[in-house]
Amino acid sequence: RANALHKRAFSHAFKAVHGLDAHIDEISHHGSTDQLVARAVLEHRKVDPSIIAERMPKVCEEMIAYATEHKAEAADGLEILPGVREFLDALNVHEDVGIALVTGNLQTIAWLKMEALGVRHLFSAPGLGGFGSDHTDRGELVRLAAERARAEWGVDGELQCYHVGDTPNDIKAALYAGAVPIGVCTGVFSEAELREAAPEAREACILPDLANLDELSRVL
Numbered sequence: 041r042a043n044a045l046h047k048r049a050f051s052h053a054f055k056a057v058h059g060l061d062a063h064i065d066e067i068s069h070h071g072s073t074d075q076l077v078a079r080a081v082l083e084h085r086k087v088d089p090s091i092i093a094e095r096m097p098k099v100c101e102e103m104i105a106y107a108t109e110h111k112a113e114a115a116d117g118l119e120i121l122p123g124v125r126e127f128l129d130a131l132n133v134h135e136d137v138g139i140a141l142v143t144g145n146l147q148t149i150a151w152l153k154m155e156a157l158g159v160r161h162l163f164s165a166p167g168l169g170g171f172g173s174d175h176t177d178r179g180e181l182v183r184l185a186a187e188r189a190r191a192e193w194g195v196d197g198e199l200q201c202y203h204v205g206d207t208p209n210d211i212k213a214a215l216y217a218g219a220v221p222i223g224v225c226t227g228v229f230s231e232a233e234l235r236e237a238a239p240e241a242r243e244a245c246i247l248p249d250l251a252n253l254d255e256l257s258r259v260l
Contacts, residue, residue, distance in 0.1 A: 043117040045110055053102035057095050060085055070228055071207030073144030074172035104148045114156035121226045123250035128162040130253055138193055140185040141169035168192055178209050179216030208237035211244050224249055
């Protein structure tokens with residue numbers, strides 16, 4: 041979910057690049073990626089599409105600069121949800137398991153958040169994943185994360201991938217990339233809404249949260 045610093049980074053970039061006093065809460069943005077969020081806000085403000093595209097790299101640059109300058113505030117409004125730290129700890133016990141970060145956040149901002157929350161070290165080195173700075177489509181982010189993991193960790197055979205998320209777009213992204221979707225009802229979307237994202241109910245595992253390690257171990 042977007043935290044206070046992340047939202048301010050957007051607003052800073054809108055002002056610095058487009059001269060607009062704008063905020064991402066002007067539009068619906070849950071489950072989207074940073075560049076799509078920025079584009080949606082600017083479209084809402086009637087900015088010409090060609091100008092949006094031309095200046096998007098600068099918007100991203102300004103967001104990253106602002107977030108880096110104010111990184112001490114990166115955890116403001118964020119929390120480690122039930123079971124997340126324990127789940128990551130449990131996965132790290134297994135030598136044949138890799139943990140990558142997939143998020144619509146720009147990569148620098150994503151890792152600033154993980155560092156501020158004290159969990160960056162729980163992701164497999166060297167910090168692989170798929171990020172909003174890579175692509176605007178979440179499915180591509182999951183695919184990229186798997187591709188990078190395969191290359192980095194020298195996987196020649198089958199790579200079984202699981203993607204955990206709390207939005208319908210996360211479920212769809214997992215299916216698009218050939219990963220097993222694990223939906224958690226820790227965000228703004230209900231179990232029913234997460235299940236609706238899967239063409240067949242059996243394709244997605246939907247959990248209240250990540251607190252039940254026994255249930256998660258059965259899924260994995």
